[in-house]
Structures are given as structure tokens and as C-alpha cells.
Amino acid sequence: xxxxxxxxxxxxxxxxxxxxxxxxxxxxxxxxxxxxxxxxxxxxxxxxxxxxxxxxxxxxxxxxxxxxxxxxxxxxxxxxxxxxxxxxxxxxxxxxxxxxxxxxxxxxxxxxxx
Amino acid sequence: xxxxxxxxxxxxxxxxxxxxxxxxxxxxxxxxxxxxxxxxxxxxxxxxxxxxxxxxxxxxxxxxxxxxxxxxxxxxxxxxxxxxxxxxxxxxxxxxxxxxxxxxxxxxxx
Numbered sequence: 746x747x748x749x750x751x752x753x754x755x756x757x758x759x760x761x762x763x764x765x766x767x768x769x770x771x772x773x774x775x776x777x778x779x780x781x782x783x784x785x786x787x788x789x790x791x792x793x794x795x796x797x798x799x800x801x802x803x804x805x806x807x808x809x810x811x812x813x814x815x816x817x818x819x820x821x822x823x824x825x826x827x828x829x830x831x832x833x834x835x836x837x838x839x840x841x842x843x844x845x846x847x848x849x850x851x852x853x854x855x856x857x858x859x
Numbered sequence: 860x861x862x863x864x865x866x867x868x869x870x871x872x873x874x875x876x877x878x879x880x881x882x883x884x885x886x887x888x889x890x891x892x893x894x895x896x897x898x899x900x901x902x903x904x905x906x907x908x909x910x911x912x913x914x915x916x917x918x919x920x921x922x923x924x925x926x927x928x929x930x931x932x933x934x935x936x937x938x939x940x941x942x943x944x945x946x947x948x949x950x951x952x953x954x955x956x957x958x959x960x961x962x963x964x965x966x967x968x969x
Contacts, residue, residue, distance in 0.1 A: 776955060785868070787961030788903075788945060795955045803956070835903065839957065846891060846949060848957055850903040 748772040751836050751851035758858055764823040766854050768836030770816075776839040777819040778848070779803075779811060781832040788835065794819055795841075826858045861886050863948050863960035871966045872936050880931040880963045882920075882946030892922055892929040893947040895959070903945065906931075916940070936967045 748771035758764050768777060779791040780803075790803030792811040800811050808830060810822045823830055836851040862885040872878050884890060894906040907915045909922040909929060920931045929946060946960040 776957075778957060780959070785961065787865070788959035790956065790958060793955060793957070801955065804958070837903075837957070841955075847893075847905045847908070848895075848903075848947075852902055 749836060749838050749849055749851045751834075751854050753854060754852065755855045756857070758826050758856070760827060760858055761825050764826050764856065766821045766834055766836075766856070768819040768821070768838075768851060770819075770838045772838060772840070772849075773816055774838040774849075775816075775841045777813065778837040778839070779809075779819065779821045780835045780837065781805065781830075782835060782853070783832050791821065791834075823856075826856075828858050830856065831858045832856060861890075861948050861950075861956060861958045863946050863958055865944075865946055865960035865963050867963045868961070869964050869966070871968060873968050874938055875935050878933050878936045878940070878965065878967075880944050880946075880965065882929045882931065882960060884927050884929065884946070884948050886927075886948060886950070888950045890922075891949050892920070893949075894918070894920055894929075894931050895945045895947055897943040897945070899942070906944070936965075938967045938969060941965055941967045 750769050752767045778793040780788045789805045794800045794813045812820045834854045837848040839848045864883045892909045895903045896906045897903045918933045945962045949957045
């Protein structure tokens with residue numbers, strides 16, 4: 746399982762409520778990513794991190810924020826959930842060493858905003 | 860900007876037929892290309908990467924910098940190859956951003 750877990754695995758929440766998804770790794774990898782997966786859109790990068798407290802935006806960052814206060818945890822927050830944020834969210838980690846840049850993925854979190 | 864295009868959303872072939880999943884990319888720097896696969900109810904996992912020039916499960920992919928392509932090929936498709944396939948791009952040197960295409964759903968019919 747490459748030492749990466751996401752929590753929760755499933756969540757139903759109401760429009761307008763804040764939601765935080767957690768990605769936890771035990772590999773001490775430098776890079777961490779949050780993606781959303783939607784039919785017809787594939788995997789779209791939301792935010793990523795290249796170190797503790799170092800994050801940057803991806804393709805679809807509006808409405809999302811992230812934090813990484815320690816190497817092992819990367820949190821994704823929806824400040825005020827909307828129905829358009831109903832999706833499956835995947836976290837990924839990468840070691841980032843040249844020649845060894847495979848990404849390992851979590852199991853996904855299915856989020857439904859009603 | 861990094862961009863990956865997979866022109867086919869769906870691809871259906873018969874068992875034993877050759878299969879080619881197309882991937883084109885846009886990137887001004889030195890790219891590193893990958894193919895990831897997601898089988899039903901499983902996590903995404905790496906299939907192969909151009910830098911290692913390997914063949915996994917009979918699949919190969921060649922990076923063509925002139926055509927900015929990284930097409931995935933297999934000479935004889937198997938039913939167990941049915942899955943979602945994603946092409947991905949990052950820059951060489953272990954840089955940060957990892958961008959995926961929209962994916963191609965491959966169905967191999969008996």
C-alpha cells in the first residue's frame with residue numbers, strides 16, 4: 746500500500762459546511778498531491794506540496810485550501826462545500842529523487858455534497 | 860504550462876488484437892512521462908515510465924519528442940487489460956507538479 750492512507754473514505758456533507766480530508770504517509774516522501782477524479786475530466790490537480798509548509802496551486806484550486814505542518818500529513822480543506830465539489834479525491838506521494846519519481850496513490854475519498 | 864491530452868475517452872478492442880492508447884503532451888522543458896493504470900476498484904498504479912524504457916505486462920511506450928507523444932502499445936490485448944489508463948507528465952529532475960490526462964477507458968472484449 747506504499748504507506749499512504751486517506752481519511753475519511755466516504756463522506757456526505759451539506760452545502761456550505763467546511764470539510765477537511767486527510768492524507769497520511771509513512772514513507773517520508775517529499776512531495777504530496779491532492780487530485781479530484783470526475784468522469785470525463787480524469788485526474789485534476791488541486792494543490793500539491795514540495796515540503797513542510799511549502800504548497801502550490803494546481804489546475805482547479807478555487808474553493809480549496811491545503812496545509813502541511815509536518816511531513817507525513819497533507820490536509821485538504823473545502824472552506825464551504827458546494828455541490829460541484831462532489832467528487833472522488835485522491836492523494837498521492839512522490840519521493841522526488843531524480844530517476845525515482847513514481848507516484849503512489851491513496852485509496853480515495855468519495856465526497857458527496859448535498 | 861504542462862498539459863497532457865488523451866484524445867480517446869473510450870477504446871474497445873477484441874482479445875488478441877493490437878491496442879494503442881494515444882497521449883500527447885505540451886511542455887517547454889524536459890518532460891518525464893508515465894502511464895498509470897486503474898483497475899476496477901483499485902488504486903491508481905504505475906504501469907511504466909519512459910525513463911526506464913521497460914515493458915510491463917506486454918505494454919510499451921516510446922517518447923517521441925518531435926511529435927510530443929508517448930503512446931502506449933500492446934501487440935495482443937488481454938481481457939485483464941480492461942481498465943482506465945492515464946498518461947502523466949512531470950519535469951525531469953524530480954520537479955514538483957505531476958499532471959494527468961483525462962484518461963482512456965480500455966475495454967477488451969472476449
